[in-house]
Amino acid sequence: MDFNFTEEQDMVRDGLSRMVREQYDWESRRAAIASDAGWRPEVWAQLAELGILGMPFSEEVGGFGGGAVDAMIVMEEFGKGLVVEPFVPTVVCAGGFLKHAGSEAQREEHLSAIIDGSRVFAFAYAEPRGRYDYADLETTAKKDGDGYVLNGHKAVVIGAPWASHLVVTARTGGDRRDREGVSVFIVDKSADGIVTRDYETVDGRRASEVYFENVSVPGDALIGDEGAALPLIEQVTDEAIAAQCAEACGAMKVAHAMTVEYSRQRKQFGVPIGKFQVLQHRMVDMYTAYEQSVSLTYLATLKLEAGERERKRAVSAAKVGVGQAARLVGQESIQIHGGNGVTDEYAIGHYFKRLTIFESEFGNVDHHLKRHVSLA
Amino acid sequence: MNLEFTPEEKAFRDEVRAFISQNYPAHLADFGMREDMSPEDMVAWHKILGEKGWSVPAWPVEYGGTGWTPTQRYIWSEENARVNAFMPLPFGVAMVGPVIYTFGNEEQKAKHLPGIRSGDVWWCQGYSEPGAGSDLASLKTTAVRDGDHYVINGQKTWTTLAQYADWGFFLCRTDPDADKPQEGISFILVDMKTPGVEVKPIKLLDGGYEVNETWLTDVRVPVENLVGEENKGWTYAKFLLAHERSGIAGVARSKRGVEKLREIAAKETLDGQPLIEDFDFARKVSQLEIDLAALEITELRTLAGEQAGKGPGPESSILKIKGTEIQQRLTELTLEAVGSYGTPYYGSIANDTGSNEYPIGPEYAHHSAATYFNMRKTSIYGGSNEIQRNIITKMILGL
Ligand SMILES: Cc1cc2nc3c(=O)[nH]c(=O)nc-3n(C[C@H](O)[C@H](O)[C@H](O)COP(=O)(O)OP(=O)(O)OC[C@H]3O[C@@H](n4cnc5c(N)ncnc54)[C@H](O)[C@@H]3O)c2cc1C
Ligand SMILES: Cc1cc2nc3c(=O)[nH]c(=O)nc-3n(C[C@H](O)[C@H](O)[C@H](O)COP(=O)(O)OP(=O)(O)OC[C@H]3O[C@@H](n4cnc5c(N)ncnc54)[C@H](O)[C@@H]3O)c2cc1C
Numbered sequence: 001m002d003f004n005f006t007e008e009q010d011m012v013r014d015g016l017s018r019m020v021r022e023q024y025d026w027e028s029r030r031a032a033i034a035s036d037a038g039w040r041p042e043v044w045a046q047l048a049e050l051g052i053l054g055m056p057f058s059e060e061v062g063g064f065g066g067g068a069v070d071a072m073i074v075m076e077e078f079g080k081g082l083v084v085e086p087f088v089p090t091v092v093c094a095g096g097f098l099k100h101a102g103s104e105a106q107r108e109e110h111l112s113a114i115i116d117g118s119r120v121f122a123f124a125y126a127e128p129r130g131r132y133d134y135a136d137l138e139t140t141a142k143k144d145g146d147g148y149v150l151n152g153h154k155a156v157v158i159g160a161p162w163a164s165h166l167v168v169t170a171r172t173g174g175d176r177r178d179r180e181g182v183s184v185f186i187v188d189k190s191a192d193g194i195v196t197r198d199y200e201t202v203d204g205r206r207a208s209e210v211y212f213e214n215v216s217v218p219g220d221a222l223i224g225d226e227g228a229a230l231p232l233i234e235q236v237t238d239e240a241i242a243a244q245c246a247e248a249c250g251a252m253k254v255a256h257a258m259t260v261e262y263s264r265q266r267k268q269f270g271v272p273i274g275k276f277q278v279l280q281h282r283m284v285d286m287y288t289a290y291e292q293s294v295s296l297t298y299l300a301t302l303k304l305e306a307g308e309r310e311r312k313r314a315v316s317a318a319k320v321g322v323g324q325a326a327r328l329v330g331q332e333s334i335q336i337h338g339g340n341g342v343t344d345e346y347a348i349g350h351y352f353k354r355l356t357i358f359e360s361e362f363g364n365v366d367h368h369l370k371r372h373v374s375l376a
Numbered sequence: 377m378n379l380e381f382t383p384e385e386k387a388f389r390d391e392v393r394a395f396i397s398q399n400y401p402a403h404l405a406d407f408g409m410r411e412d413m414s415p416e417d418m419v420a421w422h423k424i425l426g427e428k429g430w431s432v433p434a435w436p437v438e439y440g441g442t443g444w445t446p447t448q449r450y451i452w453s454e455e456n457a458r459v460n461a462f463m464p465l466p467f468g469v470a471m472v473g474p475v476i477y478t479f480g481n482e483e484q485k486a487k488h489l490p491g492i493r494s495g496d497v498w499w500c501q502g503y504s505e506p507g508a509g510s511d512l513a514s515l516k517t518t519a520v521r522d523g524d525h526y527v528i529n530g531q532k533t534w535t536t537l538a539q540y541a542d543w544g545f546f547l548c549r550t551d552p553d554a555d556k557p558q559e560g561i562s563f564i565l566v567d568m569k570t571p572g573v574e575v576k577p578i579k580l581l582d583g584g585y586e587v588n589e590t591w592l593t594d595v596r597v598p599v600e601n602l603v604g605e606e607n608k609g610w611t612y613a614k615f616l617l618a619h620e621r622s623g624i625a626g627v628a629r630s631k632r633g634v635e636k637l638r639e640i641a642a643k644e645t646l647d648g649q650p651l652i653e654d655f656d657f658a659r660k661v662s663q664l665e666i667d668l669a670a671l672e673i674t675e676l677r678t679l680a681g682e683q684a685g686k687g688p689g690p691e692s693s694i695l696k697i698k699g700t701e702i703q704q705r706l707t708e709l710t711l712e713a714v715g716s717y718g719t720p721y722y723g724s725i726a727n728d729t730g731s732n733e734y735p736i737g738p739e740y741a742h743h744s745a746a747t748y749f750n751m752r753k754t755s756i757y758g759g760s761n762e763i764q765r766n767i768i769t770k771m772i773l774g775l
Contacts, residue, residue, distance in 0.1 A: 131646050200721040209736055268506075338760065353581065
């Protein structure tokens with residue numbers, strides 16, 4: 001048993017933490033998310049320079065040979081600053097697909113561009129009617145000569161307005177919701193027939209509805225084996241969930257600290273409100289929920305390489321526990337901040353909003369409780 | 377004991393239902409949390425009711441009330457909730473109106489009550505200050521007598537919809553040397569167009585603007601705007617808070633909200649089945665309905681007590697606590713029901729509705745997140761739920 005981080009990991013954390021403090025002070029973040037672009041390519045470039053974008057990849061492909069624990073460290077720091085840059089879609093998801101199933105040529109083409117920050121990805125998997133089932137696909141990819149033709153509509157594709165490329169799930173065979181017949185493609189976003197509708201998200205990011213209308217892609221757009229991608233999608237999204245649990249832990253940690261600090265400063269009835277025992281106990285419960293979340297996040301992260309059943313159980317456990325904690329910490333933070341908590345100006349509300357949306361990404365609490373039950 | 381309405385009450389319900397269906401402005405039906413709602417929209421129904429004589433049902437008949445029994449008033453709010461009607465804002469009708477007819481003088485009644493009834497005069501509530509929230513009695517805004525005027529200085533905050541207000545009722549300190557902070561406070565009516573009154577909107581989490589900072593700098597108000605006695609304002613403020621709380625349970629509206637949630641969950645799918653047939657989800661909806669049923673009967677018991685002559689007492693704190701918790705859980709579940717389409721910020725999309733554009737997500741999803749964020753306020757305002765629990769601790773449990 002060892003819950004310690006390596007020296008390198010501590011260094012990465014320190015460097016990143018400094019960068020987030022400097023680049024992601026509250027006013028800078030506010031200005032960035034309100035700008036036309038909605039993010040800061042220069043921050044992305046800086047992340048590339050620091051080696052953050054290459055961290056989870058092996059040295060042979062130009063990465064730094066890190067793994068899930070490193071991604072966890074990064075995401076926790078991102079959570080503390082409410083960083084909006086698309087690390088999960090690009091590095092964890094697209095990078096994950098390439099790492100696990102990309103061909104030699106695909107890795108060569110895309111991985112180095114991910115690592116040096118020149119290529120940004122979005123992961124288009126959700127559909128209007130699919131809820132959290134990755135196999136519930138109406139998007140189709142029909143064989144056409146050597147390539148495929150894509151048709152369909154992907155919903156709320158996070159980071160798509162910033163992306164040059166998309167990772168897209170589509171059905172190449174089988175019936176709706178079958179485990180067989182699901183495939184994954186890498187598609188250039190500027191391909192003919194792709195129409196996007198961009199918008200802001202309630203938690204300060206950007207997303208798109210992405211429509212595919214007879215989009216032709218070459219045969220080598222396919223990642224892994226045709227029709228057999230569901231286990232791969234589950235592996236990659238489990239990695240994304242573990243990463244986002246770490247992000248939620250970072251956000252909860254800051255939200256909790258802000259709330260405790262606020263309760264020290266804010267006086268009513270002649271005393272700091274933190275002296276009211278009813279609030280003290282609730283801040284204790286928030287703290288406990290946060291600590292439990294960190295534990296579940298470690299568990300999920302450390303089981304990502306385990307067998308399928310073990311991995312899924314650990315990841316679902318984390319998504320359930322961290323999801324519940326995110327709701328508790330978010331809501332209580334607002335309540336203890338009183339009227340100030342519901343204003344746009346106070347940072348706490350933005351932590352609350354991110355923690356709210358975290359819950360529904362890659363399956364909500366109910367979904368993962370069910371998955372956990374089904375694997376008992 | 378009997379839960380059934382009497383034949384008279386049923387006839388009343390039919391009359392009300394017919395009136396609403398014939399008169400409620402169609403474009404406001406199911407208004408939800410629409411951002412495009414104008415101040416005119418917000419008073420439209422109020423004005424129609426004013427003409428009918430139904431805008432202030434709970435007031436004594438001599439001031440324009442209906443003389444309805446509490447049960448009839450309950451039926452009235454149920455019927456409005458059925459169409460999710462946007463009800464008259466409470467500041468005039470439920471707050472300052474009752475203070476004026478109970479503690480005000482004849483001139484004040486003649487001057488102010490008609491505009492409240494008709495909906496022509498928009499009121500706002502100037503109680504809270506940056507340093508005086510839950511501890512309202514610590515307020516610092518001063519009103520200093522200068523001949524036949526008060527000169528008011530201070531800063532109020534959270535003044536709901538003050539950006540449209542014609543008049544405001546303010547708590548001001550008139551005796552800074554009083555023994556207790558609750559003493560030495562006066563209840564003063566202020567024409568919001570008086571020089572020195574400045575209102576600055578505060579943006580809330582959902583992107584909307586419903587509250588304001590209100591600055592009062594050397595605002596000269598004639599002494600006849602003092603309600604009741606000088607330095608006795610706390611008594612009137614507490615009277616008003618009890619009124620504010622009794623309407624806050626929102627049972628009828630939550631019932632409509634649960635229906636709506638069921639409709640949404642019937643359209644959303646999970647594994648190809650309607651979400652509402654999913655046991656986990658359905659169980660949460662049922663749990664909500666059970667809590668709501670309990671609240672409804674608790675409210676009816678409170679109403680029956682009122683009918684028997686008991687004023688709204690500390691029991692109204694139960695209605696506030698449970699009512700707001702249920703409203704919050706309802707919006708949580710609605711957000712949960714819409715899945716990914718709770719994520720877009722529809723405020724960023726509202727402006728580009730060119731007809732060729734693809735719609736983003738189902739219409740019912742559009743305000744689910746904004747409403748959930750917005751409803752966090754309900755356990756904070758009107759006396760936070762912690763303060764309500766303190767009231768029950770003291771007044772009911774005697775601790
Ligand atoms: C099954 C059992 C086995 C036990 N075994 C042992 C043993 O082996 N050795 C031993 O020494 N003792 C033992 N105890 C005693 C146990 O430690 C006491 O019961 C415990 O400390 C609580 O004290 P009390 O029962 O006097 O309750 P009180 O101290 O009177 O507490 C009553 C209630 O008030 C609450 N309360 C008290 N102070 C505060 C505060 N400041 N803020 C908020 N709430 C407060 C408590 O949480 C509790 O809910 C045992 C008790 C039980 C029930
Ligand atoms: C949307 C909105 C609309 C509003 N509209 C109006 C309006 O129109 N006019 C107006 O005058 N005011 C209005 N208010 C103000 C509202 O009444 C105050 O926000 C409320 O009284 C709480 O005060 P506060 O925000 O300063 O929080 P604080 O009093 O600072 O409270 C912060 C936290 O501490 C807790 N707390 C405080 N004291 C205690 C205690 N003794 N024991 C335990 N916990 C405690 C509170 O419950 C809360 O969780 C509005 C507020 C909001 C959010």
